[in-house]
Every structure is written in C-alpha cells, then in structure tokens.
Amino acid sequence: MDLVNRYIEEHKDMYIDWLREFCRIPSVSTQNRGIQEASTWLQSLFKQIGGTADILETTGHPVVYSEFFSGGKKTISFYNHYDVQPEDPLEQWVCEPFAAEIQEDKLICRGAADNKGALMARICAIHAYTQVYGRLPLNVKFIVEGEEERGSVNLSDFIESHSDKVKADLCIWENGIVNPDGSFELKLGTKGILYVELIASGANSDLHSLNGAIVENAAWRLVWALNTLKDRDENVLIGGFYDRVANLSDAERKALEKMAYPEAETLERYGLDRFLLNLSGIALKEKLLFQPTCTICGIDSGYIGEGSKTVLPSKARAKIDFRLVPDQDPEEIVRLLREHLDRNGFEDIEIRARKGSRAAKTDPGHPLVQKVIQAAKKVSGKEPQMVLMNPGSGPMYQLCQQFGIPTVGFGVGNSDSRKHAPNENIFISDYMYGIKLAAMVIHELA
Amino acid sequence: MDLVNRYIEEHKDMYIDWLREFCRIPSVSTQNRGIQEASTWLQSLFKQIGGTADILETTGHPVVYSEFFSGGKKTISFYNHYDVQPEDPLEQWVCEPFAAEIQEDKLICRGAADNKGALMARICAIHAYTQVYGRLPLNVKFIVEGEEERGSVNLSDFIESHSDKVKADLCIWENGIVNPDGSFELKLGTKGILYVELIASGANSDLHSLNGAIVENAAWRLVWALNTLKDRDENVLIGGFYDRVANLSDAERKALEKMAYPEAETLERYGLDRFLLNLSGIALKEKLLFQPTCTICGIDSGYIGEGSKTVLPSKARAKIDFRLVPDQDPEEIVRLLREHLDRNGFEDIEIRARKGSRAAKTDPGHPLVQKVIQAAKKVSGKEPQMVLMNPGSGPMYQLCQQFGIPTVGFGVGNSDSRKHAPNENIFISDYMYGIKLAAMVIHELA
Structure with missing residues (x-):
C-alpha cells in the first residue's frame, strides 16, 4: 500500500481540485437546484476513472450508480449522496457558501462535510488504487442518491426496482469524522427519521389583530397543539411513542x-x-x-418582518423532525401523532408527513467490520472510535439492514464540521487521510 | 349647507384625485418608507387650501400640524395619521397595493380605509366650506402623525413639547365606518395596546437537528413559554392581568x-x-x-422555506399584541409579563416591549358629542350607531383623555374594508358621504 499512499500524496492538488469542482455545484435537493449538473458531473468522473456509470431515474432526483467490476469474489458498495442542505442563513457565512474557499487548510463549503468530501475521497481512492495496481482486488458499487437531505423519499422505490444493484457483502456508509487525536470514527448504525409539517388554519386571510378578541388565531392553535407533543423535561407525550424503544x-x-x-x-x-x-x-x-427526539425545525406564522405589524395570522406552520431508534416505525408514529392530536382536541391541525426511514444497526463483531477496524488502525496508528448509532439519519435500513447487509461508515469530517449549518467545512488533511483509508479498506477487505 | 354639499358634488373628481395621489405614497412607517414624501405632500395641500402647516420633528417620524384659524370661540382638532401598515402578503391582493385602483366604485389601496380616506375627507370638507363661505365658523387643528401603525411610539413626547397645539374643545378621532344601511358609526373610545416581542435563544447558530437530543431548542422554549400565557379557553394567565378590568x-x-x-x-x-x-x-x-386580548401576531424560528431542512433553531421570536381596556396600564402589563415568565422558569426569554398606549372612552351624553350625533343624523337621515369602544387602538388617552378633551370618531370605511389586510378598500360613495359629514359637523358645532 505504500505505492498507493505515495500516489495519493503526489496527486493531492488534483484530488483537491476534483473536490472543489464538485462542491461548487449547489445541489440543494430540497430546492431542486443543481441536481442535473451534479449527477452528470459525477457520471463523467466515474467513467473517466474506469467505472460504468448510469443515471437512474426515480420519481424525484436520479441515483448515480457506478460499478467497478474486478472479477473478485467480494463486492462492497459505497452509499453516498450528491445533494446538500440549503445554505441559509447566508449572513453567518465567512465566505460564499458554494465558493469552496480554502482557509488555513480548511475547505469551507456547503456539502464539503455532508457528504461530498467523503464521496470524493472514495472516488480518489479507487482512482489511485487502479492507477497503481491496474485493477481493484474486489468489486465496488457506488449508489449515490440525490435526495438524502430531503429524507431519501424515493430511495425505497429505487431499491425495489433495482434490487440486484443493492446487493453487497458490506456497505460502506456515507460519512464519519476524524477525531482530534487522529483516530477514525466508525459508525455502525443510524437513527431513523420522520419529518412532518403541522398546519393550523383560521380565517381566510390575515386579519387586523383587533379581531383577536373574537376570531380563532392559527398561531395560538399551533402553539397549544405543539405544547401537547413534548413537555419541558423532554418527554414526548404522544401516546405509544416510546413503546418500541x-x-x-x-x-x-x-x-x-x-x-x-x-x-x-x-x-x-x-x-x-x-x-x-x-x-x-x-x-x-x-x-x-x-433516544428518539421530537425537534421543531421551524415555525412560521403571521408577520415576522421588522417592526410591529398588528395582525391576526390565518395560518401557522411548524416543521418537526423525529429521530427514531431501532424498531420505531415512521408510519406508525404518524398514526400515533394523528391519534394524539385528535384525542387532544386538535382535529383541525393538518399533518403533512414525508416518507420516513427506520433506524438500523450493525454488530461490531461482524468479520468484515473487523477488517475495516484493522484498516483504520493501519492508516491512523490508532484504535478507531466505534459509534454504535449515528444520531443523524439515513436510509441504512432500506438499503442494507432489510437485506442483512452489514454497514460501517467513515469519512472526512471533523468535530466542528458544521453540517447543515453555516461555514460547513473539512480539513484538507482529513480529506487526504480519508482517501488513504478508503484505499486501505479495499485492500484489507479483499 | 346645501351650497357646500353641491360644491362637494361638483368637485368629486378632484377630491378623488387628491385621495388617490395621497394613497399612492407607500408611507409604511414600520419599514421607514415614504415618510418624507407623505408628510411634505400633506403640508403643501394644507397650505394650498389656506391653512398653516408645519412639519414638527419627533425622535421618530414627524407630525404634520395644520391650523385653520377663524377667530371663532370653539376649537376642534382632527387626529389622523399619514402612515399605513405593510402591504404583505402581496400574493393575496387583486391589484398592486399602492396603485389606488378603482374597481366598481371601490378604491383598493393599502391605507385607503386606515386612514387616508378619512383624513382626506376632512381636508376636502374644509376646502369646500371655505370655498363656499370664505371662512370656517370655528378654529380647526389637524394633528397628523406618522407612527400610528407602529404604536404612536413618539406621540407622547410630541404632546409634552407641544401641549398648546393639543388643546381643543373636542377632538374628532381618526376613523369609523359607514354601515350597510347608510348610517354612520360614531366611536367614543378605543382600546389601548401593548406590543412586545418574546425572544428565545439557544446555541450560537442553527445546528443539525440531530442535536435536538442534547441541545436546547429555542423554538421549543418559545412554544412552552407562549403556552403559559393563555389557555385554550382564551384566559390570559399572566398574574394580575385582569385586576383592572x-x-x-x-x-x-x-x-x-x-x-x-x-x-x-x-x-x-x-x-x-x-x-x-x-x-x-x-x-x-x-x-x-x-375585554383585553393577547394575540400572537407572528412567530418565526428556524427553517420556514420549502421542503424539509433538518435544523435545530438557535433563535425563536414571537410578536404579541395586547389590546387593553380602560385602567389597564401597558407599563404595568410588561412588568406582570416579566414576573409571569420568571415565575414559570422562563428567565431566559427576552421581552422587547414597545411603548404602549392606554384605553380611553368618552361619555356619549357630552353636549359636543350630541352635536356630532345631530350632524350624522342630518347627513344620513338615520340614527348613527354608537360604538362605545373601538376594539382597535390609538393614542386617544395621551392626546385627549388625559387633558379631559372629549373625542368622537367617524370616517369613510365599511364593514369589509380589510384594514391591515390584503385588498384594503373604501367605497367612493362613502368617501363623498364622509366629506359631507365632516362639513356638517363643523357647521353644527359652531
């Protein structure tokens, strides 16, 4: 592997350029921006480094699927996504969110940590390995979706219609961090997620607030309904919510x-x-x-601009995400939420639920996981830190656990990567480190 | 008065043009738009029709003050404002909010009803009366402020430094409606108001919502705090809130x-x-x-755009107005609110209170009020409808009640004038009617 590592070092500038080019595409899935550009960019890179690459349509954004077939017995898959979160609030960024500026060994860009850096590190590893050895020692698949940041809403349909493409002996999950001491974090599970909007409606338009005396206020309805969902000790009050925890x-x-x-x-x-x-x-x-969560991600009602507009809001909306633990079922939670609201006199509150995903976890003792642990030790010289459950979410259950495929995640983030927040970043040194780990994992697994 | 009424009818087009020109100035006080334009426009109109007119500075927007001195014994004042509410939500308007379009005898414009129509009707009445009779039968003052829509925050200071200008035997208040049966509404009082913002703060920036498990969520804090303010039976729960009702x-x-x-x-x-x-x-x-109110006028927290951003908000803000009844003191209510929040464990919630105003009411039996009632009967042929208390608010206490000046309000709105809401409007016929009433009131009072 010394040859591969040397090759990686020698091509550092090129690999950084690849990443910056990819990062500059503002592929914000929830706003339908940059999707085609990002997917075709990836497709051509996969082809350029010797893989097959298809853009597979879904009802939403397409999946970029790539294979590097070596004829080996083992097959591993990489799960990643080419989409990113919206970049607002803009005023809190130290530079343009999609400029991919490098400041003091740090690449600052929306998507750098979540998860374009990790994806590019894997692609660069494949490139370096095949440049040095001519071919890979095992078969590799990339499944790169474009809707992770809006809950992988169409991935289940994709999995159903492309079950052959999903099969693998091990799936390397999208991401992870490098700890301050240089050890890798290896993730063995992920929470599930359910994202809903609650909507309260009153009069047919906003009214003068003097009517607050006699006309129902959508904002108050929403506040009272939200208040029934969780108490101040953080207990979720939806009946049955904890039954499967x-x-x-x-x-x-x-x-x-x-x-x-x-x-x-x-x-x-x-x-x-x-x-x-x-x-x-x-x-x-x-x-x-x-532990599962119930988090208000946003509330919007009435006049929220400068100064004092005296208005009675006709609409109030809250966006809420629930992070779920193993065995909690998002569809069941939606049903429990509806029952809860009805039982508490909030039949009028509308629920708009997105398709959620279940939690998943892998046994750290699995032999292929043990090989990844070995690879991490070899690259860093340190025992990796095992994270049994990622407190974030992803479609690990649909893509892997339901088929019995073990998963382990690692990547190039750091403990201050500010994912989903202003000034998202990765260290260039962690990126280089991540390329070497991906190459070593391929080597060890083969 | 027949001559005056005929003059008014003959100059209908001109009086409508004056109003539309004034309405087209987007004098949104809370956004500091069009203030200078509106105040100087008014000043030159007052001068044009024979009054004195001064633009008197305050810490905020200036007051336009005009006098028509007749040498008569009685003095009446007109209280109005040249500022208007913001025009959003834009998409609900049937035409441009400041185009002042006329559709089927209806003038549609932000500010037409509240209260540019009423102000212009009074100015037109003065014009018609002086054109016909050469001079007015009593002294008239106009006090036209530019901050009513943001709570008349600097009017108290103005009153203190210009106490001579405030003196009058009767103050005609800004506004009122013409009922569907053609009778006038006469308003004898107004609720007070207190406008506050409640602000909850968490981490130093929005975070990935996975942190909802361990980091305090500003939106939840705000929801829980708001929930303590009013119960679902509309009882305000702030200790002492009802003591003076x-x-x-x-x-x-x-x-x-x-x-x-x-x-x-x-x-x-x-x-x-x-x-x-x-x-x-x-x-x-x-x-x-x-009855006093506690109305959420707006809530803002986290991500409120399209789609599903999974974010943990670092800030949450609510705008609330309290409509107050006689003897409630806005400063006392702020204090009670602070005590209430502290007592309920919300010391962290910041209160930003604007200077409020107290409620005011006038005895319907006052002899000058009786004369206005007579005038309304003469113009409409119908008994006016007495509204003891306007459920909206205004600085009637500061400007009149504290000096013992009786007040009565009338104007040119209708029961669907949509004040503070999209498609604000007045009927042209009510505008003409309002000009005649203002002229008749001057005549009767003299």
Whole structure:
C-alpha cells in the first residue's frame, strides 16, 4: 500500500481540485437546484476513472450508480449522496457558501462535510488504487442518491426496482469524522427519521389583530397543539411513542462508556453553558445515540418582518423532525401523532408527513467490520472510535439492514464540521487521510 | 349647507384625485418608507387650501400640524395619521397595493380605509366650506402623525413639547365606518395596546437537528413559554392581568344590546363557521369591545422555506399584541409579563416591549358629542350607531383623555374594508358621504 499512499500524496492538488469542482455545484435537493449538473458531473468522473456509470431515474432526483467490476469474489458498495442542505442563513457565512474557499487548510463549503468530501475521497481512492495496481482486488458499487437531505423519499422505490444493484457483502456508509487525536470514527448504525409539517388554519386571510378578541388565531392553535407533543423535561407525550424503544444492552452500555464525547469543546463551540436537562457523561451519550427526539425545525406564522405589524395570522406552520431508534416505525408514529392530536382536541391541525426511514444497526463483531477496524488502525496508528448509532439519519435500513447487509461508515469530517449549518467545512488533511483509508479498506477487505 | 354639499358634488373628481395621489405614497412607517414624501405632500395641500402647516420633528417620524384659524370661540382638532401598515402578503391582493385602483366604485389601496380616506375627507370638507363661505365658523387643528401603525411610539413626547397645539374643545378621532344601511358609526373610545416581542435563544447558530437530543431548542422554549400565557379557553394567565378590568356598567350593557353586529356576514367574510369559543350576541360584543386580548401576531424560528431542512433553531421570536381596556396600564402589563415568565422558569426569554398606549372612552351624553350625533343624523337621515369602544387602538388617552378633551370618531370605511389586510378598500360613495359629514359637523358645532 505504500505505492498507493505515495500516489495519493503526489496527486493531492488534483484530488483537491476534483473536490472543489464538485462542491461548487449547489445541489440543494430540497430546492431542486443543481441536481442535473451534479449527477452528470459525477457520471463523467466515474467513467473517466474506469467505472460504468448510469443515471437512474426515480420519481424525484436520479441515483448515480457506478460499478467497478474486478472479477473478485467480494463486492462492497459505497452509499453516498450528491445533494446538500440549503445554505441559509447566508449572513453567518465567512465566505460564499458554494465558493469552496480554502482557509488555513480548511475547505469551507456547503456539502464539503455532508457528504461530498467523503464521496470524493472514495472516488480518489479507487482512482489511485487502479492507477497503481491496474485493477481493484474486489468489486465496488457506488449508489449515490440525490435526495438524502430531503429524507431519501424515493430511495425505497429505487431499491425495489433495482434490487440486484443493492446487493453487497458490506456497505460502506456515507460519512464519519476524524477525531482530534487522529483516530477514525466508525459508525455502525443510524437513527431513523420522520419529518412532518403541522398546519393550523383560521380565517381566510390575515386579519387586523383587533379581531383577536373574537376570531380563532392559527398561531395560538399551533402553539397549544405543539405544547401537547413534548413537555419541558423532554418527554414526548404522544401516546405509544416510546413503546418500541429498547433499553440499552450491556454491550451497548459498555461501548457507550468507552466512547469519548468532547463535552466541554462541544459546549464551547455552540456557545452554551450546559446540555439539555444538564445531561453529561453516559446519560448524555445515551440520549444522543439511543433516544428518539421530537425537534421543531421551524415555525412560521403571521408577520415576522421588522417592526410591529398588528395582525391576526390565518395560518401557522411548524416543521418537526423525529429521530427514531431501532424498531420505531415512521408510519406508525404518524398514526400515533394523528391519534394524539385528535384525542387532544386538535382535529383541525393538518399533518403533512414525508416518507420516513427506520433506524438500523450493525454488530461490531461482524468479520468484515473487523477488517475495516484493522484498516483504520493501519492508516491512523490508532484504535478507531466505534459509534454504535449515528444520531443523524439515513436510509441504512432500506438499503442494507432489510437485506442483512452489514454497514460501517467513515469519512472526512471533523468535530466542528458544521453540517447543515453555516461555514460547513473539512480539513484538507482529513480529506487526504480519508482517501488513504478508503484505499486501505479495499485492500484489507479483499 | 346645501351650497357646500353641491360644491362637494361638483368637485368629486378632484377630491378623488387628491385621495388617490395621497394613497399612492407607500408611507409604511414600520419599514421607514415614504415618510418624507407623505408628510411634505400633506403640508403643501394644507397650505394650498389656506391653512398653516408645519412639519414638527419627533425622535421618530414627524407630525404634520395644520391650523385653520377663524377667530371663532370653539376649537376642534382632527387626529389622523399619514402612515399605513405593510402591504404583505402581496400574493393575496387583486391589484398592486399602492396603485389606488378603482374597481366598481371601490378604491383598493393599502391605507385607503386606515386612514387616508378619512383624513382626506376632512381636508376636502374644509376646502369646500371655505370655498363656499370664505371662512370656517370655528378654529380647526389637524394633528397628523406618522407612527400610528407602529404604536404612536413618539406621540407622547410630541404632546409634552407641544401641549398648546393639543388643546381643543373636542377632538374628532381618526376613523369609523359607514354601515350597510347608510348610517354612520360614531366611536367614543378605543382600546389601548401593548406590543412586545418574546425572544428565545439557544446555541450560537442553527445546528443539525440531530442535536435536538442534547441541545436546547429555542423554538421549543418559545412554544412552552407562549403556552403559559393563555389557555385554550382564551384566559390570559399572566398574574394580575385582569385586576383592572371593570365589569360592564348598566349603561354600557344597554348600549351593547342596542349595537348591531353583523355576525353572519362577518363569519362569511372571514370564511369561518363560528366565532372564538362559539360566542355570539352580547357576549361576543362584550368580548370584542370590553375585554383585553393577547394575540400572537407572528412567530418565526428556524427553517420556514420549502421542503424539509433538518435544523435545530438557535433563535425563536414571537410578536404579541395586547389590546387593553380602560385602567389597564401597558407599563404595568410588561412588568406582570416579566414576573409571569420568571415565575414559570422562563428567565431566559427576552421581552422587547414597545411603548404602549392606554384605553380611553368618552361619555356619549357630552353636549359636543350630541352635536356630532345631530350632524350624522342630518347627513344620513338615520340614527348613527354608537360604538362605545373601538376594539382597535390609538393614542386617544395621551392626546385627549388625559387633558379631559372629549373625542368622537367617524370616517369613510365599511364593514369589509380589510384594514391591515390584503385588498384594503373604501367605497367612493362613502368617501363623498364622509366629506359631507365632516362639513356638517363643523357647521353644527359652531
């Protein structure tokens, strides 16, 4: 592997250029921007480095599917996405969100960490490996979707109509971080997600607020309905919500105990003096990894501009995401939410639910996972940090767990990568490191 | 007065042109638009029709002050404002909000009803009267402020430094409507107002919503805080809020019984099937006129655009107005609100309060009010409808009640004038009617 690593170092500038070019495409799926550009750009890169590459249509944005067939016995797949989150609030960025500027070894760009950096690192690894050895030691598939940031709403349909393309012995999941001490984070599971909008409606248009005395206010309806969903101790009050949430196993508890979590750094970075409910230690980690959430992502009603407009809002909307743990079923949660609202006198509140995804987890003892652990050790010289459950979400259940495919995720982010937030970034050094890890994983698995 | 009425009819087109020209100035005080243009436009019109006219500076927008001195013994003042509400939501307008289009005898424009139509009717009346008789039979003052739509925040200071200009035997208040049966509405009081923003703050920027498990969510904090302010039966829960709210007197109850309120038409217009709490009859009218309110005018937090951004908001803001009844003191309410939030564990919620105004009311038996009633009868041939309390607000207490000046309001709106809402409008016929009433009032009072 020394030859491959040397090749990677020698082509550092080119690999950085590839990544910046990709990052500059503003592929914001939820706003339908840059989708065609990003997918065709990827397709031509896959072809350029010797793979097949197809743009496979879905009801939404297409999946870019690429194969590097070596004739080997093993097949691994890489799951990634070419879409990114919206870039607002703009005023908080230190540079243009899609300029892909490099400042002090840091590439700052929407999508750099989530997850264009990780995807490009894998592509560069394939390139370097085949340039040095002529061919790969196993078969590789890339499944790169364009709707992860809006809940992978069409991936299930894709999986159903392309089940042959999904098959693999191991799936390398989209992302992960490099810890401050240089060790890799390996992710073995992911929470599920359900995203809903709650909508309250009153009169047929906004009215003068003097009518607040006698006309129902959509904003108040929404506030009262939201208030019934979660109490101030963070208990979700929807009947049945916790029924499928399992207690921690002994093995999971032990793994949590071993897992480092940089509490002080995180608080400082977020400008906070405490975590929710004053949590710390294992209770904090358990909440983050193994407890479901109910999060208001946005609320919008009435006049929100400057100054004081005295208006009675006719509409109020809240966007809410639920992060789900294994065995919670998003469709069941929607049903429970409807029942809860009805039971509490909020039959008038409309629910618009997106198709969710279930949580998934892989056994850290799986032999192929063990090989990835070996590769991570070889590249970094350090024991990787195992994260049993990613507190974010992804379609791991649909793509892997339902077919019994084990998954492990790693990538090129850092503990301050600001995913989904202004000034998203990765370190160039972590990017180079991630290319080497992807190459080493291919080598070890073969 | 026949000569004056004939003169008014003969100059109808000119008076409509004056109004449309004024309406086309987008004098949105809360957004600092069109203020200088509107105030200087008014100043030159006052001068053109024979008055003095000064633009008197305040810390905020200036007051346009005009006098028509006749040497008569009585002095009346007109209180109006040249500012208007913001025009959004734009997509709900049938024409440009400031184009001042006339469709089927209706002038549609932001500010037409509130209250440029009423102000112009008074100015036209002065013009017609002086053109016919050479001079007015009493002294007239116009106090036209530019910040009514943002709570008359600097009017108190103006009143303090120009107390001579405020003195009058009777103040004609800004506005009122012409009922569907052609009778005038005369307003004898107005609710007070307090406008506040509540602001919840969490981390130093919006975060990926996976952090919802462990980081405080500003939107949830705000929802929980708001929920403590009012229950679902519309009871405001702020301790002491109702302490100064008086029971209805017998006279008030009788007046309420006599007062018509078009329940069915109002419901149909707003697209509703019932009023708040299923109220109707005298209970509905009492709530509208004599009960204080707590109304969410707007809420803003996190991502409110299209699609599903999974974000944990770092800020959440609510705009709230309280409509106050006689003896409630806005400064006291702010204090009670702070105490309430603190007592309920919301010390972290910031309150930004604007200077409010107190409610005011005038005795319908006052001799000068009786003369206005006579004038209204003469113009319309019908008994005017007395509204003891305007459910909207205005600085009537500061400008009049604190000096013992009685007030009565009338104007050119209609029961579907859509003040503060899209498609604000007045009927041209009501405008003409309003010019005649203003002229008749001057005549009767002298």
